[in-house]
Amino acid sequence: MEPIFALDIGTRMVMGLVMTKNEDQGYEILASAQTEHRQRAMYDGQVHDVDEVARVVAKIKAQLEKKLDTPLKQVAVAAAGRALRTEVAVAEHKELLPVRWERENVLALEIEAVHQALRQLQASADDHLQSYHCVGYNTISSWNEGEEIANLIGQRGRVAKVSVIATFLPRTVVDGLVAVLGRVGLEMTSLTLEPIAAGQAAIPPNMRRLNLALVDIGAGTADIALTRSGSFFAYGMVPMAGDEVTEEICTHYLLDFKVGEKVKRELSKKQTISFTDFLGAKVAVDRLEVLEIIRPVVGKLAENISGEILRLNNGAPHAIILIGGGSLTPLLCELLAETMGIPRNRVGIQIRDRIGEIKGEKSLKGPETITPIGIGIAALQENGLQYYTVLVNGSPVSIFALQLATVAEALLAAGIQPRSFLGKPGAALTFEINNEMRVIKGTMGSPAQLLVNGKPSKLDQSLKAGDEISFIPGEAGQDAKACIKDVLSLPKSKWISWNGQRERFAPQVFMDNQSVTETDQILDGCKLAYLPNDNLENLLKQKKYDLTQKENVEIRVNGEFQTLKLDREVLVNGSRAEGDRILQDGDSLETRIIQLTIGDLQLKPEPMIFYVNGAEVDYPIQEILITSQGRSVSETEPLRDGMDLRVNGYRQMPILSDLLPYAKFPDEVRPGSSLTLKVNGQPAEFTTVLHPGDRLTANWN
Incomplete structure (x- = not known):
């Protein structure tokens, strides 16, 4: 197996290892290098000064290349564990009429659900301007017409819905690491999370059955990982670590940060510690005096770590394992055991000698070596997030593959909206004619044009490093349009005589109670009323002449008033006619009141x-x-x-x-x-x- 360059970029220290896996399933460190940042370029595990961090990484890379006499091009790194976020989201697609859900439709729907998860994450994040990088997703459930179904592809319906769980890292974390590595000519091939990497090295699989707390104490943060029943089940973080102890020493003795760091490290080696303060005075203090000065801040660190462990674990664990350079802080183990309420021998510092078969570079012994070794192990076991670069319309896009990446995921990572993957159908035109619903469909949208390395592709095609994607968004279909003559065949006009007056009897069309002609466009959601010129009933409707309406006649009989109701009738060509009488061109119509006699x-x-x-x-x-x-x-x-x-x-x-x-x-x-x-x-x-x-x-x- 090819050796792995593992790089741990910490807040204070940067350490690089080149490791390989032996045939006996052990590991060997072929070379190592470490150095500190000249100034504070990292805060809480995130890159803040790219050039300064890149300078330190370049130095580590050069030292390792010199020792191995071979160039290093690829590297495995770790991101802060607290940065990982997961969200569950749902996306739904509706059609006016049933359609068959093809693979392209389902994939576009899944990507839309990932976008929804990203929107949920950004809405719930403390920093609403934070941007996140999707590092993978899985479909949880699918529904067709409200019924849960194992696979949507090939199903037919009007409403499709999917639920996905998506995993994200802040883009600032990933982009910061990528920017640093790019400055020194390194390509990231694997990304793992710091607590996962540290846990793989510090706690063997057979010990993960116990309820253990692993605390990686660095300069700026203390990352926490908890095991139970054979696996890690929770991760946490305390935004406080070794730097707070150093700053307490610097404040008390008026020291530069580097001098304060030196004083802190000598507490475990010397009884009397000598240094020169910022004003040039030479000072010698007893070790016990410094311990009393730092005791309050170390106690606060122990309280914060204990509180986070109790919150995540709902109780005290069987034991607490400390790693990282900050784990060597004096008094920490004692105060942590006291605060947690467990025996002192249940809090210990993990070192290289107790983590299994790790050969080579025997000088690497301290707890600060555990995390970089874990990064190397994760990369060699291919447990990290595989990372590579493809081109989308000429721009490089970084891809994390929790599973084999597809063209759709690359487009998503490039910021291309899922709605452009498939041109949406044109909007349908919906209206009513005489209270009967009518629907005219819009035209179907055209799918996006996809080329991978110059050849036609599909959204679900798998990618490999260096692939070039050419993407032309799909075009939306045309919205449905129609005019009156497209939906109604209007007959010719007739000439009739109405009470002696020659009139034209033509069909009438009203749209939302307004008269329209056959060339007028139909509005979406409108109501059309159509009155043909066929029979007597429709003529009377046009003229608003109601045969059921009575004519009032008032008379007096022996001085008393009486009101009589007289019926109406229509004569067609001199004969009484009913409403269904078909009218012909030239017909003569007369309306009259049916008279009563005195008798x-x-x-x-x-x-x-x-x-x-x-x-x-x-x-x-x-x-x-x-x-x-x-x-x-x-x-x-x-x-x-x-x-x-x-x-x-x-x-x-x-x-x-x-x-x-x-x-x-x-x-x-x-x-x-x-x-x-x-x-x-x-x-x-x-x-x-x-x-x-x-x-x-x-x-x-």
């Missing part, structure tokens, strides 16, 4: 009532007499609006002798008796004219 009223006069000797008498009606404005009318005469009718049953008023037959007299009348007649108590004669209601008395005296 239809069935008028009857009221009888006259008289009182004869106290008994009520209904004087019989002689005949029915009807007059209007003093004119006698017959029952066959039509009724007209405003008629004033009088109904009478008598041609003349009766006289007293006409009522005598209704009077009751004694059976026998004495001779010499005389008949006395009165009307309303007044003497009357046989010829006295009577009026309704009169009271008549007739007695023999």
Whole structure:
């Protein structure tokens, strides 16, 4: 197996190793080099000064090339573990009508879900301006028409949906590393995460069954990884490490940072420590004095680490393993055990001698060597993220492949929007004709044109390093358009006669209640009303003439008003017609009211009532007499609006002798008796004219 150049770019120290894997499954360090940054160019594991970090990396590279007498072109590195982010997201695509989901459609939908995951991540991030690099994704679930399905490809439906889990690293972290390596002529071939790399070297697989906490303490941060049941299950970070201890020494004794770092390192070697402060004074202090000065800040570091472990682990682990240069900080192991509440012998510093078969470079023994060795092991075991470069429309794009990368992933990494992979169909035109829904489809979009190394390709084609992709976005389809004559076949006009007037009977079309012509464009979502010129019913609709509407006629009968409702009718060519009557060119139509006659009223006069000797008498009606404005009318005469009718049953008023037959007299009348007649108590004669209601008395005296 080819040797691996493993590079650990820390906040304070940069270490490089060239490693290989032996046939006995052990590892050998062929060469190593390490140096410190001249100034603070790294903060919390992220590159802040590219040129300064590149200078240190170039120095490491040159030393290793000199030792090995061979050029180094490729390198494996690690990113800060706290930077890794994952998101689960869903994307959905809808069509107006059912379509068959092809592989290109499904892949574009998956990439859209990755974009949604990226949007979710950016929305939830503390820094909303932070940009992230997708390093891989997997599809969790797929749905067709709301039903979960194993594979969408080949299915038919209107609504497709996928759920993916996507993994991201901040672009600033990745781009910073790539920029540094590019300055010194190195190509990144593998990227792992610092806590994963450190865990692979520091904790053997058979020990990961235990609940252990691995703490990689550097200069700026303390990265935490937890094991249980055979694997790492949680990662965390404390933004505090060895630099805080150094700064406490510098503040107390007024020292330059480098001098303070030297004092901190000598605490474990000398009883009396000598140094020169920033003002030039020479100082010698006892080791115990310095320990008391740093005890509060070391205690705070121990509290922060313990708190993060307890949060992630929901309790104290079986043991805590420290690695990294900051793990050598005096008092840290004691205070960490005390804060965590576990025995002192359960907190220890891991060194190279206890991590398995690692041969070569015996001088590398300290805990700061664990992470670079882990980076080398991860690369040799191909556990890191494979990294290579392709060209998209002439621009280099960095690709991480958690799985074999495809053209679609390269386009995504290049910032090309998924919606341009496949030209979307043109919008459909939807409208109603007489309450019936109609749909006219837009044209289908054209797919993107893809070439890989000059040959036609597809979105799911796998890539290899150096491939050149030419991408021309797909074009959207044309939106559906139509005018009235495209959806309606309008007949010719007819000429008719309407109540004596010659008129043109033409078909009518209304769009949202506005009259339109056959050349007008149909608007999306509109409602069309079409009235053809075929039958009587549609003619009456055009003229808004309602046969069910009644005509009111008002008359008076004996002084009382009455309102009559008269029906309408239409005559076609002189004959009464119904609504379904087909009209022909030249037809004559006449509207009229169906008339009533006086006889239809069935008028009857009221009888006259008289009182004869106290008994009520209904004087019989002689005949029915009807007059209007003093004119006698017959029952066959039509009724007209405003008629004033009088109904009478008598041609003349009766006289007293006409009522005598209704009077009751004694059976026998004495001779010499005389008949006395009165009307309303007044003497009357046989010829006295009577009026309704009169009271008549007739007695023999």
